[in-house]
Amino acid sequence: GARLGLLLDLSITPPDQMTIEKAKGETAYLPCKFTIDPDDQGPLDIEWLLSPADNQQLDQVIILYSGDKIYDNYHEALKGRVHFTSNDLKSGDASINVTNLQLSDIGTYQCKVKKAPGVANKKVLLTVLVKPSGTRCFVDGSEEIGNDFKIKCEPREGSLPLRYEWQKLSDSQRMPTPWLAEMTSPVITVRNATSEYSGTYSCTVQNRVGSDQCLLSLDVVPPSNKAGTIAGAVIGTLLALVIIGLIIFCCRKKRREEKYEKEVHHDIREDVPPPKSRTSTARSYIGSNHSSLGSMSPSNMEGYSKTQYNQVPSEDFDRAPQSPTLPPAKVAAPNLSFVFKISGLHVQWCRF
Incomplete structure (x- = not known):
């Protein structure tokens, strides 16, 4: 009985488990x-332990006071985030602060105080909740007179349970x-x-x-002329296609014209070389013979004349005296012109 009384002398207030x-x-x-x-x-000796909410992990020591020293590097997930609130633990305050709470901090925390022969402990259930945030209001459907649609309120995050409240802020302010x-x-749900x-x-x-809040501006308007809108869109698309086609056609036509002009001025076109005059041939032939005749003596003149002149075609011989020079009419013909066309190292006659 005496031993039991000693155990009850060291006490923690309040004794009941609490939820935070x-x-x-x-x-x-x-608090502890x-x-x-x-x-x-x-x-x-003061010891705080954590029993994780998933009940799959063993109890973890998170902070310890022993031999007038504090040890707080036991639990990696809480490192740097758990501290004793009092600078003098012997005064009777073993409470702690857990800062920058995370969802992983959810669990049961137990405070154990020992001072022989006295022993006492207390449990605190910590629940970490997420505030509603990122809430957006929007219309699901078409805001037209006579239509059915929905207005929705959705937070991006927030721990359950969540409570919603709609209010009208304009006009009569009555929903x-x-x-x-x-x-x-x-x-x-909005009907009709x-x-x-x-x-x-x-x-x-x-x-x-x-809590979090969002605003919605609802504008219910008469039904739109969907058929006219669709027809206008189709006509606009066709006109755009026609314009694009005309632009492409003009560009290609212009390109063909430029290509044709380039070919006319620069491409090589072969033609038959100018015909040689029979008269000039005959005159050259006679001139050659005259040179030969000039070097002969009168004694052999008669035989040479008979022999050589008989070899000249009668047609050419007959025309030679009458046309001693090239006919200018053929050179200056009105429908002929000769230009030089240089491609590489070739020079050719072109006739147009």
Whole structure:
């Protein structure tokens, strides 16, 4: 009986397990205040342990006070984020702060205080919640008179349970009567919409650690002329195609014309060389013979004349005296012109 009394002398207040809810990123204060009996003369030891929420891992020591020293490098996930709140632990305060809370910090934390012969412990359940954030309001459907559509309120993140509240911020600030049953729902169904539904609405999302809000501007308008819109789009597309086709056609035609002009001025075209004059041939032949005759003596003149002149075609011989020079008419013919065309090292006659 005496031993039991000693065990009860060192106590922690409050003795019951408590639950703490905090938002991600915030700091959680985990209390552990104790009372020491004068008979407790042993060294003071304080130990905090974490039992993870998944119950698959063993209890982890996260911070320890022993021999007047603090040790806080036991748990890698909490390294640098767990601290004793008091500078004098012997005064009876073993509370800790866990900063920059993460979802992995969820679990049961146990505070153990020993001062022989006294021993006491306390458990604190820590829940880390995510505040609603990134909430957006939008319309799912066509905002036209007579249509059915939905207005939605969706947070990007937020721990359950979430609570929703819609409000109208414009005009009479009264929600349309058919919507009243869904004012606390993330989705409001709008049936047979009227222009009276137009206005600015807000949606507030809440959970136990925070809230977020978004705004929606609803503009219910008369039905649009979809057939006319589609026809206009089709006609516009066809006109654009026709214009593009004309541009391509003109560009290709211009390119062909430039290519043709380049070929006319630069391409090599072979033609038959100018014909030789029979008269000039005959004159050359006679001139050659005259040279030979000039070197002969009168004695052999008669035989040579008979022999050589008989070899000259009668046609050429007869024309020679009458046409001693090239006929100018053939050279200056009105329908002929000769130009030089140089390609590489060749020079050729071209006739046009």
